[in-house]
Amino acid sequence: MENGILKILNFYAGYNVKTILTNINLSIPSNKVISIMGPSGCGKTTLIRCINRMHELQPDANFKGRILLNEKNIFETSPILVRRKIGMVFQKPNPFPTMSIYDNVVSGYILNGIKMPRIEKDRIVEETLRKVYLWDEVMDSLHRKGTFLSGGQQQRLCIARAMAMNPEIILLDEPTSALDPKATAKIEELITKIKKSVTVILVTHNTAQAARVSDFTAFLYLGELVEYGSTEKLFTTPKDKRTEEYLTGKFG
Amino acid sequence: MQRRIIKDKLFEIIIIILAMVSTLPLILILFQIVKKGIASINWSFFVNLPQPPGETGGGVSNAILGTFILIVIAGVFSILLGVLGGTFISEYKDKKISELIRLCVNIFQGIPSIVIGIIVYIWIVMPLHRFSALSGGIALGIMMLPLIVKSTEETLRLIPSSLKEASLALGASYTTTMLRVILPAGINGILSGILISVSRVAGETAPLLFTAFGNPFMNFNIFKPVDSLPLLIFNYSMSPYPEWHSIAWGASFVLISFIIILNILTKMVSRKWKTVF
Amino acid sequence: MLFGAGILLLLLLTGIFFTLLIGSIPAIKASGIKFLSGTSWNPVTGVYGAVPFVIGTLLTSFLALFISLPFSFSISLFLGEYFKKGALAEFLNYATDILASIPSVIYGFWGLLFLVPIVRKFELSFHILPYGVGIFTASLILAVMIIPYTSYLAKEVILLVPQDIKEAAYSLGATRSEVIRKVIVPYSRSGIFAGILLSLGRALGETMAVTMVIGNSNLIPGSIFSPGNTMASVIANEFTEATNDVHLSALIELGLLLFIITGIINFIGNIIIKKLSIKG
Numbered sequence: 001m002e003n004g005i006l007k008i009l010n011f012y013a014g015y016n017v018k019t020i021l022t023n024i025n026l027s028i029p030s031n032k033v034i035s036i037m038g039p040s041g042c043g044k045t046t047l048i049r050c051i052n053r054m055h056e057l058q059p060d061a062n063f064k065g066r067i068l069l070n071e072k073n074i075f076e077t078s079p080i081l082v083r084r085k086i087g088m089v090f091q092k093p094n095p096f097p098t099m100s101i102y103d104n105v106v107s108g109y110i111l112n113g114i115k116m117p118r119i120e121k122d123r124i125v126e127e128t129l130r131k132v133y134l135w136d137e138v139m140d141s142l143h144r145k146g147t148f149l150s151g152g153q154q155q156r157l158c159i160a161r162a163m164a165m166n167p168e169i170i171l172l173d174e175p176t177s178a179l180d181p182k183a184t185a186k187i188e189e190l191i192t193k194i195k196k197s198v199t200v201i202l203v204t205h206n207t208a209q210a211a212r213v214s215d216f217t218a219f220l221y222l223g224e225l226v227e228y229g230s231t232e233k234l235f236t237t238p239k240d241k242r243t244e245e246y247l248t249g250k251f252g
Numbered sequence: 253m254q255r256r257i258i259k260d261k262l263f264e265i266i267i268i269i270l271a272m273v274s275t276l277p278l279i280l281i282l283f284q285i286v287k288k289g290i291a292s293i294n295w296s297f298f299v300n301l302p303q304p305p306g307e308t309g310g311g312v313s314n315a316i317l318g319t320f321i322l323i324v325i326a327g328v329f330s331i332l333l334g335v336l337g338g339t340f341i342s343e344y345k346d347k348k349i350s351e352l353i354r355l356c357v358n359i360f361q362g363i364p365s366i367v368i369g370i371i372v373y374i375w376i377v378m379p380l381h382r383f384s385a386l387s388g389g390i391a392l393g394i395m396m397l398p399l400i401v402k403s404t405e406e407t408l409r410l411i412p413s414s415l416k417e418a419s420l421a422l423g424a425s426y427t428t429t430m431l432r433v434i435l436p437a438g439i440n441g442i443l444s445g446i447l448i449s450v451s452r453v454a455g456e457t458a459p460l461l462f463t464a465f466g467n468p469f470m471n472f473n474i475f476k477p478v479d480s481l482p483l484l485i486f487n488y489s490m491s492p493y494p495e496w497h498s499i500a501w502g503a504s505f506v507l508i509s510f511i512i513i514l515n516i517l518t519k520m521v522s523r524k525w526k527t528v529f
Numbered sequence: 530m531l532f533g534a535g536i537l538l539l540l541l542l543t544g545i546f547f548t549l550l551i552g553s554i555p556a557i558k559a560s561g562i563k564f565l566s567g568t569s570w571n572p573v574t575g576v577y578g579a580v581p582f583v584i585g586t587l588l589t590s591f592l593a594l595f596i597s598l599p600f601s602f603s604i605s606l607f608l609g610e611y612f613k614k615g616a617l618a619e620f621l622n623y624a625t626d627i628l629a630s631i632p633s634v635i636y637g638f639w640g641l642l643f644l645v646p647i648v649r650k651f652e653l654s655f656h657i658l659p660y661g662v663g664i665f666t667a668s669l670i671l672a673v674m675i676i677p678y679t680s681y682l683a684k685e686v687i688l689l690v691p692q693d694i695k696e697a698a699y700s701l702g703a704t705r706s707e708v709i710r711k712v713i714v715p716y717s718r719s720g721i722f723a724g725i726l727l728s729l730g731r732a733l734g735e736t737m738a739v740t741m742v743i744g745n746s747n748l749i750p751g752s753i754f755s756p757g758n759t760m761a762s763v764i765a766n767e768f769t770e771a772t773n774d775v776h777l778s779a780l781i782e783l784g785l786l787l788f789i790i791t792g793i794i795n796f797i798g799n800i801i802i803k804k805l806s807i808k809g
Contacts (some may be wrong), residue, residue, distance in 0.1 A: 256704055256707075258703065259704070259706060260704035260705055260706040260707070260770055263706035263709075264611065264705065264706065267603045267606050267611060268603075268607065268611070269603075270599055270600050270602075270603035270604075271600070271603040271604045271606075271607040271621060272621075273590075273600065274600040274603070274604055274624075274625075274676055275620075275621065275624040275625075275628075276602070277626050277628070277673045278624050278627060278631075280639075280643065281631065281635070281636075281639050282627075283642065284637070284639065284642075285639075289605060308776070320704070324658075333534055333537060333538070336530060336533075337534040337535055337537070337538045339531055339534075340531040340532060340534055340535040341535065343531060344535075349535065349539075350535070352539065353535050353539055355796075355799070356538060356539055356542045357538065358540075358795060358799040359542065359792050359795050359799075360538075360542055360795075360797060361795070362727070362730045362731075362734075362792065362794070362795030363545070363735025363737070363738065363788060363789050363791065363792070364733070364737060364761055364787055364788070365734070365765050366734065366736040366765055366784070366787075367545075367549070367734070367784045367787055367788050368545075368763045369551070369764075369768075370552070370764065370768070370780075370781055370784045371545050371548055371549070373768070374548050374781075375548065375554055382609055384626070394541070395634050397538070397541075397589060401538065402534070434709030441645075444577055446763065451630060454632075455630075455632020455633070455634065455635070456632070456633075457632065457634040457736075457737045458633075458737050458761070461765055461768065461769065462768050462769050463661035465737075465769075472704065473604070479592070482632055482634045482635075482737075485632075485634050485635065485638055486634050486637070486638075486737060486741070486776070489634075489638040489641060489741070490641075490741065499643070500638060503634050504638060507632060507635065508631065508632075511630050511631075511632070512627065512630070515627075
């Protein structure tokens with residue numbers, strides 16, 4: 001895994017005096033699904049919010065260390081460029097309530113002030129919505145507000161919104177925690193499909209989900225990276241005792 | 253790329269500058285009031301009556317007393333009615349009539365003060381055939397009403413209904429429950445609502461123009477015209493005499509101090525006497 | 530007893546409306562529709578046309594709104610987005626609080642002694658008749674007076690924009706100003722509009738400060754630098770000196786007009802605020 005698309009090196013992060021992540025080292029290969037799992041409060045969300053530099057938006061946030069995207073330190077690049085290359089989907093579906101479904105898909109371009117011809121936009125909207133299996137469901141109501149969609153549909157719209165920018169990596173922060181089992185299954189299926197075009201980093205506290213969709217899994221506990229390796233290995237022969245305990249439901 | 257970041261910074265800088273510039277008038281006004289106001293204030297300013305133009309000295313004791321009388325009358329008129337009305341709409345919040353009253357109160361709050369002046373002129377000044385402290389006080393009271401109703405309602409709405417049920421379960425009557433349990437629990441909000449409404453009307457001038465009217469002499473009779481600080485500031489500032497202008501600055505200083513003290517008091521009351529549920 | 534208090538509040542408001550209506554009858558009989566279309570107001574000859582004052586009122590109010598908007602919008606973004614906490618935010622909060630509680634007569638007084646000479650100098654240097662007082666001066670004072678109201682409401686709605694929506698926009702690579710323009714403002718549009726409406730209602734009915742600096746002319750203002758009168762200021766000026774019953778009644782009818790206009794504006798503003806369920 002020496003040639004990962006994203007490398008996290010000696011990384012620390014926290015708020016004020018409180019340290020949340022200690023000495024994280026992680027290399028992420030491209031076009032795979034990587035799960036980050038661990039009990040709540042272990043720093044999973046903080047970690048992925050550092051990867052697209054969203055962590056810094058909070059007051060009192062601090063960090064130390066390097067994160068390399070294609071061998072280039074993201075903290076030496078403008079956060080705006082980093083976020084365009086690394087998309088994000090949040091826990092609760094949050095389509096922009098003031099924009100139509102169509103505008104939501106291309107909102108990355110709208111927000112970044114990128115103008116393009118109508119045909120081009122139409123193409124991106126259709127292509128992306130097909131990618132997330134939403135096209136058939138919304139093709140007749142593209143210009144309505146996205147708020148009438150079901151939770152699962154809204155979340156797929158949010159994934160489309162992130163995918164439309166053609167990011168290299170997409171971060172999913174417990175994307176199914178607010179959804180019912182059926183919608184969850186659809187999103188999981190989607191995750192395994194989109195890895196052809198993008199690297200997926202999935203935060204989840206659901207071990208079964210990690211096992212179902214990911215190629216690699218990292219186990220995070222109390223801000224420390226306990227174990228990282230191929231999902232199959234980690235689930236069948238965990239090296240660390242804490243991983244084993246977590247997988248057998250002793251804590252978390 | 254670089255252009256967008258510069259644009260973003262520029263936007264932020266413009267916001268900061270415009271926000272700060274907005275405070276400029278306040279600083280200018282306060283500075284002039286303090287500078288010119290303190291210069292014309294001394295002991296006789298508080299105890300003496302106004303002097304004819306050309307003579308120095310003279311005070312505004314009549315206006316200070318008048319303001320006080322007007323506020324007392326306004327309070328008598330509005331506090332009971334306002335608190336009861338606010339209690340009514342919070343107790344019967346789902347009824348159509350409460351909805352209607354709430355709407356009325358909001359519209360009430362938006363009525364221009366000069367219109368209130370006309371109303372009280374027709375209702376009280378015309379039948380009594382004279383301007384009076386009573387009519388001025390009622391005009392101010394009408395202006396206080398919506399503020400008291402709203403603050404009472406908002407305060408009572410935050411009181412958990414379990415408190416009321418607990419009292420009723422002990423066998424207390426509805427009236428006892430309201431008077432001994434609910435209203436005391438909301439006393440901080442109700443009181444600060446009353447104080448803030450006083451601070452709002454203390455500086456009102458327009459509704460007094462044709463009700464309290466103004467009076468250069470000391471007057472304790474509520475059926476006769478009285479002066480008030482804002483009326484005096486209006487009359488003196490429109491005059492061509494520099495001595496009167498300096499009296500108006502002094503009166504402005506006293507009035508602003510009174511209002512700011514009331515505001516601070518309000519904040520203290522709502523913090524200190526807060527009931528924790 | 531509670532019920533009685535509620536009813537009394539209702540009666541009071543309806544009473545105000547009907548009192549104004551009845552008080553206006555003599556003027557309505559005398560002038561009819563000419564009251565609304567007449568361009569001349571002359572108590573001596575008994576001609577009462579409200580057009581000069583309606584124009585004066587609308588001109589001062591909208592000009593004030595126009596002047597104040599960049600400032601109140603900046604304050605609301607400053608307090609609602611850029612600096613929610615900190616010494617500067619505290620200062621700005623206090624400053625707008627005090628601005629809102631300064632009595633209008635003091636604004637007028639300050640305007641008369643400070644603003645009028647400045648405007649006069651300005652007018653001289655641009656070769657405009659140097660009245661000093663007039664529509665423009667009144668608008669300036671009004672603008673300062675309504676800034677706290679617009680900015681307060683706008684700040685409240687901007688604070689209501691959910692964090693996750695803002696974050697979604699940031700995660701797509703938007704800069705802060707782009708998030709403000711394309712996410713925050715569209716999201717809080719109706720609330721900001723309500724704030725503007727309520728401030729407009731306040732400006733339309735504002736009396737003292739305007740009366741003191743507008744120049745009190747009953748002619749239709751020729752330009753924004755001309756003296757004029759608003760509905761409220763002409764009532765303040767002429768009410769106690771009304772020459773006869775029709776004159777008094779015409780002033781009451783102006784009050785009725787003002788009541789109806791501000792009532793409608795406040796009604797719409799409050800409905801919007803209620804829908805957004807923010808405390809106004």
